[in-house]
Amino acid sequence: MSHLHLNISQVSIEFPTPDGPFKALDKVDLKIKEGEFVSLIGHSGCGKSTVLNIVAGLYQATEGGVILNGREVNEPGPDRAVVFQNHSLLPWLTAYENVELAVQQVFKGKKSMEEMRNWVEHNLELVHMEHAMHKRPAEISGGMKQRVGIARALAMEPEVLLMDEPFGALDALTRAHMQDSLIEIQARLNNTVIMITHDVDEAVLLSDRIVMMTNGPAATVGEILEVDLPRPRDRVGLANDARYNEYRAAVLKFLYERQHKPEEAA
Amino acid sequence: MSTRVESVFDNSKLKSLLYSSFNIKKVKWGIFFKNTTLKLGVPAMAIVLFLAIWGAIATQIQTSLGELPGPSKVWEQTMVLVDEHVAERKKEAAFIKRQEKRNAVKLAKNPDAEVKIRPYTGKPTFFDQIMTSVYTVATGFFLASLIAIPVGIICGLSTTIYTALNPLIQIFKPVSPLAWLPIVTMIVSAVYISDDPLFEKSYLTSAITVTLCCLWPTIINTTVGVSSIDKDLINVSRVLRLNWFTKVFKIVLPASTPMMFAGLRVSLGIGWMVLIAAEMLAQNPGLGKFVWDEFQNGSSNSLARIMVAVFTIGLIGFMLDRLMLILQKSVSWDKSAVLR
Numbered sequence: 001m002s003h004l005h006l007n008i009s010q011v012s013i014e015f016p017t018p019d020g021p022f023k024a025l026d027k028v029d030l031k032i033k034e035g036e037f038v039s040l041i042g043h044s045g046c047g048k049s050t051v052l053n054i055v056a057g058l059y060q061a062t063e064g065g066v067i068l069n070g071r072e073v074n075e076p077g078p079d080r081a082v083v084f085q086n087h088s089l090l091p092w093l094t095a096y097e098n099v100e101l102a103v104q105q106v107f108k109g110k111k112s113m114e115e116m117r118n119w120v121e122h123n124l125e126l127v128h129m130e131h132a133m134h135k136r137p138a139e140i141s142g143g144m145k146q147r148v149g150i151a152r153a154l155a156m157e158p159e160v161l162l163m164d165e166p167f168g169a170l171d172a173l174t175r176a177h178m179q180d181s182l183i184e185i186q187a188r189l190n191n192t193v194i195m196i197t198h199d200v201d202e203a204v205l206l207s208d209r210i211v212m213m214t215n216g217p218a219a220t221v222g223e224i225l226e227v228d229l230p231r232p233r234d235r236v237g238l239a240n241d242a243r244y245n246e247y248r249a250a251v252l253k254f255l256y257e258r259q260h261k262p263e264e265a266a
Numbered sequence: 267m268s269t270r271v272e273s274v275f276d277n278s279k280l281k282s283l284l285y286s287s288f289n290i291k292k293v294k295w296g297i298f299f300k301n302t303t304l305k306l307g308v309p310a311m312a313i314v315l316f317l318a319i320w321g322a323i324a325t326q327i328q329t330s331l332g333e334l335p336g337p338s339k340v341w342e343q344t345m346v347l348v349d350e351h352v353a354e355r356k357k358e359a360a361f362i363k364r365q366e367k368r369n370a371v372k373l374a375k376n377p378d379a380e381v382k383i384r385p386y387t388g389k390p391t392f393f394d395q396i397m398t399s400v401y402t403v404a405t406g407f408f409l410a411s412l413i414a415i416p417v418g419i420i421c422g423l424s425t426t427i428y429t430a431l432n433p434l435i436q437i438f439k440p441v442s443p444l445a446w447l448p449i450v451t452m453i454v455s456a457v458y459i460s461d462d463p464l465f466e467k468s469y470l471t472s473a474i475t476v477t478l479c480c481l482w483p484t485i486i487n488t489t490v491g492v493s494s495i496d497k498d499l500i501n502v503s504r505v506l507r508l509n510w511f512t513k514v515f516k517i518v519l520p521a522s523t524p525m526m527f528a529g530l531r532v533s534l535g536i537g538w539m540v541l542i543a544a545e546m547l548a549q550n551p552g553l554g555k556f557v558w559d560e561f562q563n564g565s566s567n568s569l570a571r572i573m574v575a576v577f578t579i580g581l582i583g584f585m586l587d588r589l590m591l592i593l594q595k596s597v598s599w600d601k602s603a604v605l606r
Contacts, residue, residue: 058501076504088498092520092599101516105506138600156506 005034005192006160010064011054024050026218027064030211032160035190039203041251042213042222043259048196051213052162055194056082068159078106081153083163087145089137095148096133099123099155106156123155124148126185143174147181154189163195167202176235179205187232200255204247205233212254223254335570340577343570351391358386390551396578399552402469403541403586406476407534413477414484414533415526419518421485422492439482443540446478447471447547468550475544480533487529491522520599527594534590538583553579 008030014021024047032038040048053059055066057076066073073080081102089098099120107116124133127147137145146166153161166182167175179202186193186206197203203210207227214222227247229238238244317337324336335343369381390398421428454471499521503513545554557575560568 056505058504076501077507078505080505082501082505084498084501086498088496088502090499090502090517090520093516102506105508105512136599 004031005036005069006032006055006194007067008032008051008055008064009067011051011061011066012063013050013054013059014062023218024216025054025061026220028220029064030221032192032194034192037186037193037195037206037208039207039210040194040196040213041198041200041203041210041255042219043215043255044198046213046216047219048213049164052082052164052194052196055160056080056162058082078102078156079159081156081158081161083146083149083153083161083166085165085168087137087142087149089145089148089152091137094134094136095124095129095140095144095151096120098137098148099152102152103155119155123151126154126188127151127181141174143170143178146170146178150182150185154185154191159192161191161193163193165196165198168198175199175202180235182206183231183233200248200251203251204229204244205235205238210247210251212251212259215259222259225250329569331564331569332566335573339570340573343567344574346567347392347571347574351393354388354391357388361386361388392556392574392578395552395556396582398469398550399541399545399554400582402472402545402550402552403476403534403537405469406473406541407480407537409473410477410480410533410537411484411530414481414529415488417481418485418488418526418529419492419514419522421489422495422522423514423518428489428493435482435485438478439486441478443475443479443543444547446475447544450474450478451548466550468545468548471548472541472544472550472552472554475548476537476541479540480537483532483536484526484529487532488522488526491525491529492518494525495521523594523598524600527590527598531587531590531594534586535583538579538586542579 008028011025011028012023013025014023016022028051030038040051042048050059054061055073057073057080060074068079089095090101093101100116103111103116103120103123107119111119121130121133124130127150129144129147129151132140132144137148140148146169150163150166153163167178170178183206185191195203195206204227210225210227211221212223212225213219225247229241229244229247321336321338324334327334365383369383372379372381417431421431451471454467454474458467458470495518499517503517508516541552542554542557544550545552546558547554549555549558553575557572560571560575
């Protein structure tokens with residue numbers, strides 16, 4: 001449980017631009033234990049998504065690297081499933097077929113057809129989507145699409161679940177509902193999760209650790225906050241919890257006092 | 267005083283009620299009338315106006331083949347062409363009957379006798395020529411799609427291949443079918459040598475010319491469709507490590523279907539136009555040849571008969587486009603998309 005699972009080691013990345021290379025990240029260093037829920041928070045444009053994409057293998061770090069279970073990550077793979085911000089479901093496939101595509105790819109030759117079908121259905125039940133299994137993305141709401149996206153990622157049985165502002169495009173009530181679902185799933189499966197968010201409450205409610213990033217360019221880890229709140233966490237109960245509010249205040253202080261919004265700094 | 271006000275009030279209320287109920291009916295009828303007029307009446311009026319102007323202008327123009335035919339003359343020739351077709355089919359049936367009879371008599375005399383069954387060799391009617399044209403354009407279009415869709419997909423997926431092929435595509439795209447035709451004719455004559463040919467050379471020449479002109483819109487549209495697929499969907503396929511074929515069939519093809527079909531429809535439209543020109547010169551027995559033959563024939567009915575062909579070409583082109591639209595609707599995953 002406590003051994004080093006995912007090591008993001010001294011990662012820097014430069015993007016070529018017409019005006020020479022642009023350094024987006026500078027020596028981002030982060031060690032994550034198995035089963036840990038880590039949030040990345042920071043102002044927009046600070047390179048949170050870039051960190052996630054490097055862990056996913058979609059981008060290649062210019063310096064440093066990512067080591068998962070002792071092996072270096074240099075290409076995307078289903079062991080690091082990604083939940084994209086805008087769900088990224090294939091619009092011509094039903095919810096079931098979207099999850100099935102992932103399951104067939106990951107468990108080809110490992111599970112029988114029957115087992116695969118059960119596994120797809122099990123994962124859709126996990127996110128409470130069994131009633132709309134055979135609907136296409138266009139026929140279900142934004143929150144439901146995101147649920148299917150999470151089911152697809154979970155169905156791959158990833159070592160690390162990467163979530164890029166998974167609830168960013170949802171309304172506040174749906175978002176709260178989705179966060180509760182995620183708490184419930186996390187309690188059952190105990191996945192290692194890296195989640196990008198810009199929502200302070202979401203970060204405190206869900207995370208074991210909150211990684212606060214400095215503003216770009218050359219963004220890096222500014223501060224790490226351990227959230228030592230007992231699980232299972234309940235949003236209503238925590239609303240008046242002194243420690244919860246302290247954590248919240250600490251993140252807010254970092255974001256609005258130590259790291260001004262980029263527009264204000266300029 | 268108060269009662270009077272009351273009564274006026276009442277009266278106006280009643281009136282407005284009456285009017286409003288009347289108005290509702292009137293408005294409903296109005297909308298119905300307006301819609302029907304728009305959908306049927308306006309196009310019908312436009313057609314009548316067109317025929318009237320055509321008829322009026324036609325009488326003013328004297329050609330070496332007589333007065334330019336008006337709508338009634340063209341309709342008359344349409345009927346003549348139908349009659350000719352019916353007469354030719356009767357002759358064919360009679361020919362076959364005679365032949366069967368003769369063979370039966372022969373076999374009755376000597377059961378081992380060799381009987382020959384000769385095909386009917388009457389001249390093709392207008393309707394036979396329509397069929398030949400449709401068949402030829404279908405072949406050319408099918409061949410073109412078979413080449414253009416895979417090439418478009420590969421160009422869309424690989425910037426290198428796109429950069430390599432783009433100049434060639436851009437250069438060949440604007441070439442007229444009339445420029446291709448002599449080259450195609452010579453190549454077909456040189457390469458397609460057979461004692462028992464499966465296809466007529468003129469048919470192959472026309473079909474290949476259609477193919478050469480049909481390729482480009484499909485290639486270009488498919489390329490654009492494939493290269494503009496949502497980057498997140500491509501990332502999904504990368505995270506899942508889909509192999510090339512699964513990626514193409516599960517993600518690339520469905521995502522680029524709308525653009526691909528837009529290209530296919532343009533291609534088929536071009537192909538149909540090209541075919542008529544190709545048939546004229548290649549002497550493929552289709553509508554193009556019909557027009558050419560009538561022009562060479564130069565009878566007093568020729569112009570009217572050519573005009574029948576013009577309308578037929580237009581109608582069939584329209585029908586081919588509708589057919590593609592139906593096909594597109596049946597394969598499209600997005601049933602809410604408005605296709606026209």
